[in-house]
Amino acid sequence: MLEVKDMVVAYGRVNAVKGISFSVEKGQIVTLLGTNGAGKSTTLRAISGLLKLVSGSITFEGEPLDGVPAHKIVERGIAQSPEGRRLFRKMSVEDNLKLGAFSRKDTAGVKTDLANIYELFPVLGERRHEAAGLFSGGEQQMLAIGRAMMSRPKLLMLDEPSMGLSPIMTQTIMRTILKLQSEGVTILLVEQNASAALSLADRGYVLEVGQIMFSDTGKALLGDDRVRKAYLGAD
């Protein structure tokens, strides 16, 4: 579904992503693991069209994405819940969700999806007219995921959804991700919380300073010594 090939992305002269290749199959959960500065968020931003590629290519459903502006990429079916959630804090829950559906013209469909999100996250529905900034971290994360879902994406990219959340809240979010997968959404998950991410993932890629070191199925990586040492705190 998504095919990244030899992608190089730079901030100014510094290459943040140094030629990585990976692919996401339809219906899968794929996770990118890595420490700070490994290039995970940069990769997602490049796929979203927020950053330009220096070289390499991205294809989505067989069509190239380079040169396509960010808002067109959303229309093609790729949505991102960015790092740090980046909600519109002063706007209401409902306005946030409607902004997620900005690229859509089918008002009726948007209404149904709004109702679906409220069903998935009842807290949001109960307080739909309150400013997003007033919600707790976990609720804000739900809203961030809900907002990304509002564009009815084929591929949902989540950037560190567990950031700043407690273990219990993290579990709730991970369960939500599984539920979304079961509804047919393909998910590209960026995480620092390796154990949580790998337990869901069909496939995982480990990034270090802009390069993919190795990849395997989620389960295999969970048992991999290198992963255990670097990310799971095992000796």
Place this chain on the structure above:
Amino acid sequence: MSRLTTALTIPREKLEKFQTAAHIGGVVAAVLGIVSVLVPWSYAHEPLDDVAYGGAPSPLQFNYLGLTVIALVLFAAPLVFRKPSKVRDWVAWNTGARFAGYGLLATGFVAVAAIGIESGGLINVDPGGWIALVAGVVGAVSGLLLLGSPDPSMGKIKTHSIVQIFAIAGGLAAVLFAAAFALGLSGPGAFLFYLTFAGSLALVLVRTGVFGWFAKCAADNKKIMVLAAFFVAFVFPFTQNGSDANMSIATQVLIFAATALGLNIVVGLVGLLDLGYIAFLGAGAFTSAVLSGSLYSHLNWHPPFIVTVLISGCVASLLGLIIGTPTLRVSGDYLAIVTLAFGEIFRITMNNLDGSDGPNITNGSNGINNVPELNLFGFNFGKPHVMLGIEIGRFANYFWLMLLVLAVIMVVFVNLNRSRIGRGWVAIREDELAAEAMGVNTFGLKILAFAGGAFLAGLAGAVKAHYDISVTPDQYVFLESAFLLAAVVLGGMGTVMGVLVGATILKLLPEKLRFFSDYRLMLFGLLLVFMMRFRPEGIIADERRQLEFHAEDEELAESVEEELITYHDHFNPDALTTEDLR
């Protein structure tokens, strides 16, 4: 509000002893105020439009009398009705009384100061004036000692819609009357005194909660409210009895407000700082003047005004596109610098299009003079007309035309703000990158705002050319851009009402207070500094913005949030056991 139990930092227990004394003190102050209007305030007749008579209060003093009576009621009522009751709690008596006390002090002070200045010394202040000042001091001190009231519940009363409509009519009639009265005052001291009085009264109404009830009436009958407000503005010329001076000011206010509303899209909704916005008004004015058929115009094409208006708007928005396309890709500060330069480039270009090298379009610094009066459907805007027995002068004609233009601009603004596009604009203001990630075409929407705002300014400019009769480059200097921006910031970014209020203040005050015009830059600067410190969201806050500026409110929100979380913990341990680490 209820958290602020008192204005002082004295502990509540100590203040409780003084409550009766404070109420009595306030009553004494109000009675003193009432007595003062029966005694001459001033020896000379000029200050405050003549307050030199004893036993016969002047119209201004009658207004002051109204304030004192309100103060009397607010201070005395809690003495009479000691038991709390549902009806009693409609009004925040103590809070209202406190502000009435402050109002007495402010008006008393302005009265004495105005008399002193306008008649050459405090020696000319007669006992009445001093009594008013003493009443103010006693009232303010009493007010300070009062404990605050619980939040008034008047805004929640259910009222029959007919009563509500009557309330709207009454309120707007009072505003119309007050505006006509204020503009009819002759001296600057009198105007300032009245302004202080009106401001105090408004504050008292807000703090008691009475205003909350009006606001509910207005909110429940939005359409009627808007139509009625336009009706009031429409009949305003009839109250002026052909006075061109006031109608001229009123028309300038409308032109200014219409332009500021256009700027409000760019600055208030999208959050782009434009420091050269006056150029778009100028572009509209020059286009309209060139196409007006003036003898000084070098173009012989003279389309009907409706066409000219549209062309003016298009020329302005074309300029907006030209300046916006390369610059809107970069963020904030660059845009401010580029627009600042653009405003100057526009003015200098207009100065240089005099034919010395290049085409002669604007006659250089002489500009285009003798722009003919408008003539629409046989209605000559330059001539007075008699309607309902009242002479409607030239300025009133343009006032009505501008009112129409303003109405169009307001409809456009409000609908855009509520639409999907408006939501996208506000998202860009809040977090451009996140907006882009959500699929908002940020560049396109910014260009749309820029060109759209410019179009609206162009419309206003087209009328302004005819109203001013001559269009010269030096009318469109940077200072005017700064004033437009000040009107938006002062009134309240992103709101319609706020910008109207801000524009009125910034245009009306310098006209009415001539002595202050030399210092207006300094005073407006100070005003802006104070606004930024105490009410950064502007006089009238945008709902979305209100939270943005007040840390204490956010703290309040967080405490509410904590309560909710403990609630969830208690009843539903699964739903919300934690809070992320802030």
